[in-house]
Amino acid sequence: MILCDTFILDLIGHVREAAALGWIKHDPLKGGDHGSGDNVEKICHRPGTPAQMTLVVPAGAVAGHLGHGDRLGSCAGEETELPEIARAVIADLAQIREDCLAGRFFDARRGLRGLIALTRRERGKTLTDEAYYLIRFNAEFLLEKL
Numbered sequence: 001m002i003l004c005d006t007f008i009l010d011l012i013g014h015v016r017e018a019a020a021l022g023w024i025k026h027d028p029l030k031g032g033d034h035g036s037g038d039n040v041e042k043i044c045h046r047p048g049t050p051a052q053m054t055l056v057v058p059a060g061a062v063a064g065h066l067g068h069g070d071r072l073g074s075c076a077g078e079e080t081e082l083p084e085i086a087r088a089v090i091a092d093l094a095q096i097r098e099d100c101l102a103g104r105f106f107d108a109r110r111g112l113r114g115l116i117a118l119t120r121r122e123r124g125k126t127l128t129d130e131a132y133y134l135i136r137f138n139a140e141f142l143l144e145k146l
Helices: 001-020 058-066 082-099 105-122 129-144
Strands: 040-045 055-057
Touching: 001 055, 001 082, 040 058, 055 058, 055 082, 082 105, 105 129
Parallel strands: none
Antiparallel strands: 040 055
């Protein structure tokens, strides 16, 4: 379904732009480093895909990530790390896209509902009103079309 492919890829780009504009912020309760310390590693999650992003994961989780194609270190071309909420939204969108393209529309709709609930919870915390409406209205539009 072309709508799933192009629309979601475009929305992923908008989420990245919203983070760059400061509309999506790091969670002040978690800090900007997302739990970095002695027992964490940076990995490039889903390299070469629209969901590519640098993640900071516990050292014990590295093997699992490497087992499904992630690689150690930051992703090439990323100037800054995305806030955790932006990474979560992009990962959700990538899964919704995959479900939609595979014809799993029930799963895609469930993912979109979860994404809408996530934006509601994060509004005013890590999402400005601009980011909230950008993600929510686009997710609701796609949900209506599926």
